Amino acid sequence: MDALHLDLAHTLRSFRLELALDVDGVVGLAGPSGAGKSTVLRTIAGLVRPDARRIALGERAWFDADARVNVPPEQRSVGLVFQDYALFPHLTVAENVGFGAARTIQPLLARFGIESLAHLKPGELSGGERQRVALARALARDPGVLLLDEPLAALDAHTRARVRGELRGILAGLGIPALVVTHSFEDAAALTDRIGVLVDGRLVQVGTAAELVASPTTPFVADFTGANLLRGRARSASDGLTEVVLSDGTVIVSTDYLSGQVGAVIHPWEVGIARAMPLDSMQNHVQGAIESIVPVANRVRVRVGPLTAEITAESAARLDLAAGDEVVASFKASGTRLIPLS
């Protein structure tokens, strides 16, 4: 797999976009609206010419300001899924997918479950169906890199949860670098392996979702990242609760009903830290050594195993916490939201 090398400088209306990022595997580009995320995708696709520096897939330069290289969009091996999908309204699903197809599209239609829609126009499709058609169309070219602009933003909440699961499976099995732009940290955490947080045109931090939650380098990242996302397999348990077995074997419970591959979403401020197993209403406990303690304004973020807790600096001082200490992180089953990941 050839990685996508980005080294961009581009002046936008109110700030300058400057970003260096190597995209291999599935990488998220997250940040608030207006941070320049979509512009990054458009420069990669060749729709916007950056002011300076270089974009390359493997050894092949698509843009190189010094070497005066600027490959036109149609000659870049890119699959771009537009935010609102930009399906051709005058063409059928089959014609849309076949528009840039490198070879017969039947297997692709089958893989995305859109064979039965082949003769329909985009106007007759639901949001989730349009998304699959847009993805199939982008992949039909056998691109060297896949770019997705807010792939879940145009969907209603219900469809969004289902599509997020489907999309994760598809992206993970692609075998080409993929860059997913989203303003939702939760989507980025669910879909990607590594996340770059872009604020006002600059990457303020790059890391796994767990790293960003545990040790945000700025208060903005701390606010933006929001929740822990623990991946696991859900099954129904007694009392009408759902048990989730995490990858390290830890079992947690949630009041949400779901089964199969799920993400358990727990906000750091819902997690408490204790020296010993507490006797209280909390059902979920993760025991382990403190991996890091990172101050965020008047709070600290304490990472224990896969989980990050946010507690006041005062509490941390009272408990005299230090990295390496054995502690118990606890949180309520009712504070554990489940999202489908399959």
Place this chain on the structure above:
Amino acid sequence: MKRPFDIALAVAAGLLLAFILLPLLALFLRISPADLFGQLGSGVALDALLVSLKTSAIAHAVVLVVGTPAAYLVASRRFPGRAVVLTLIELPLVLPPAVAGIALLAAFGRSGLLGGTLNAVGVSIPFTQAAVVLAVVFVSSPFYVRLAIASFEAVDPALVEAARTLGAGPRRTFFRVALPLAAGGLSAASALAFARGLGEFGATIMFAGSLRGVTQTLPLAIYAQLDLDFDVALSLGAFLVLVSVAVLLAVKLLPSWTRFTSISLTPSAPSGSS
């Protein structure tokens, strides 16, 4: 009870409609349908019909073939002097046709700007069918090009960009995406320009004259027959009214046949990142 103001509005609207309908009605009341088609078969009318059809068809083909790419260029690119280009394209709309006629003479006439050059290669344009075509193109092209620019501008730019990222070069993007999506608007523009060209009078009579069977188009024949045979003039007039109504109806109906609403502009979609 109606207020006086409402009554005033209704009276104004009624007066306007009556003023438009009265002459048209008079045209059809003065001549029976049988006579209408009988007179159209007369020599003068038939000659004018053939001249009009031939020159209008050629002029319209020129307007479409040259105007469509020009409109696409202006609609899809931002370049210095674009506002000037837009104004120039629209200029013939407001230019008096007589001025257009004398300007064409000044350019292509025997002693005109290009007259010497054209003479040298043995070409003389004034008072030929070529002159009719030039006059019609000059006067009708802005009707097409203006609306064609608006039609291309109405195509969602994301669709054009999507075509590019799917491997289509600018040419394929134009033919497979921009042109089909603008087709409804282009058809309406084309019909309007054709109707305007068919009715062209002022520039034609100055630049091409009114030679029966050569440059005498339908409107020119009406003018010529006014003193000779009023019934022929009436029939030709009635015929042009029918053509105009047909064109107008086509324009009103066409967009609803061919328009595609772009689904990538769904109002429910939240605006995302920039």
